[in-house]
Amino acid sequence: MTDSVATRIQNHPRYQQLRRERNRFGWQLTALMLAVYYGYIALIAFNKPFLAQPIGAGVTTLGIPLGVFVIVFTIVITGIYVRRANNRYDALTQDILRDVQK
Numbered sequence: 001m002t003d004s005v006a007t008r009i010q011n012h013p014r015y016q017q018l019r020r021e022r023n024r025f026g027w028q029l030t031a032l033m034l035a036v037y038y039g040y041i042a043l044i045a046f047n048k049p050f051l052a053q054p055i056g057a058g059v060t061t062l063g064i065p066l067g068v069f070v071i072v073f074t075i076v077i078t079g080i081y082v083r084r085a086n087n088r089y090d091a092l093t094q095d096i097l098r099d100v101q102k
Contacts, residue, residue: 018092
């Protein structure tokens with residue numbers, strides 16, 4: 001890619017829109033992930049009796065399903081980002097490249 005093509009891409013209004021959308025969405029998902037992860041860690045650090053509550057008559061405590069939730073949540077938000085990237089961001093990228101190559 002030549003410098004002129006790169007400059008045209010960077011100055012393209014849709015590229016600016018793509019960057020804003022992608023960054024905003026990425027930061028939102030990052031904030032959600034940090035809240036869930038550090039919330040779980042904070043529960044471990046400051047409220048062990050809450051996490052140590054048994055579920056039913058077995059030996060499983062409340063901390064186990066909450067830990068699994070953190071893992072599943074991570075997978076889900078990764079899937080959400082990939083879906084958005086494949087549908088929205090890739091389409092915008094293709095539009096930008098078509099416009100710039102004209």
